[in-house]
Structures are given as structure tokens and as C-alpha cells.
Amino acid sequence: MTEATKQPWGYVHHKGLDKHLVGAVLENVAIVEDRHGNAKENAEFIVKAVNSHDALVAALEACQFALSAHSPDVPEDMRQDWCATSYDKEAIEAATAALEAAK
Numbered sequence: 001m002t003e004a005t006k007q008p009w010g011y012v013h014h015k016g017l018d019k020h021l022v023g024a025v026l027e028n029v030a031i032v033e034d035r036h037g038n039a040k041e042n043a044e045f046i047v048k049a050v051n052s053h054d055a056l057v058a059a060l061e062a063c064q065f066a067l068s069a070h071s072p073d074v075p076e077d078m079r080q081d082w083c084a085t086s087y088d089k090e091a092i093e094a095a096t097a098a099l100e101a102a103k
Contacts, residue, residue, distance in 0.1 A: 005023055007024070007050060007051055007054070008050075008051045009024055009046075009050045009051055010022070010023070010024070010047060011043045011044055011046075013040065019031045019032075020032040020034065020039040020042075022043045022047055056102050057102050057103060060095055060098050063095045064099055
């Protein structure tokens with residue numbers, strides 16, 4: 001993966017250009033076009049998604065570990081005591097897929 005622009009990102013409406021800009025401070029990454037009257041909302045959504053990315057990956061990694069550690073496929077004596085011991089294989093697969101998509 002290429003190195004992304006550092007976080008946190010922010011949003012600014014550049015009045016002179018009448019454009020909605022998103023990116024790191026003093027390093028605009030994208031211009032959000034105002035095609036349907038929702039450029040401000042889309043710019044704010046992009047900023048929120050970018051700034052929450054690292055926390056999302058960490059949470060998914062924790063879920064993936066917890067789910068995998070309690071899978072019926074893991075021998076009983078290797079499971080952790082601090083969680084329930086019956087998890088659905090589909091939940092493990094969903095957490096793994098979401099984690100891969102977020103990385």
C-alpha cells in the first residue's frame with residue numbers, strides 16, 4: 001500500500017474557488033464536487049471515514065482475534081476464559097473480510 005496523507009484530515013470550503021477541499025492541514029488531497037447540492041456533507045463524511053480508519057482497523061483486529069480464539073474450531077483448552085466460547089464462523093469471516101477491506 002502506498003503511504004497515505006497523514007491524519008487527521010479536515011474540510012474547508014474555499015470561497016474563492018467555491019470548492020469543498022478535504023485533506024491534511026495545508027495539504028489538500030481532494031476537491032469534492034457539488035453536483036447534487038451535497039458536497040459539504042460528502043466532504044465531512046470523507047473526513048470522518050479517513051480519521052476513523054485506524055481505530056476501525058484496530059477494532060476489527062480485536063474482533064477477529066476474539067472471534068477466532070473462541071471459534072468451535074479452536075480446541076477447548078486453547079480458548080480464552082474471558083469471553084463466551086461459541087461464535088459463528090460467518091461472524092469470523094465477516095470480521096476478517098471487513099478488516100482486509102479496511103487495510
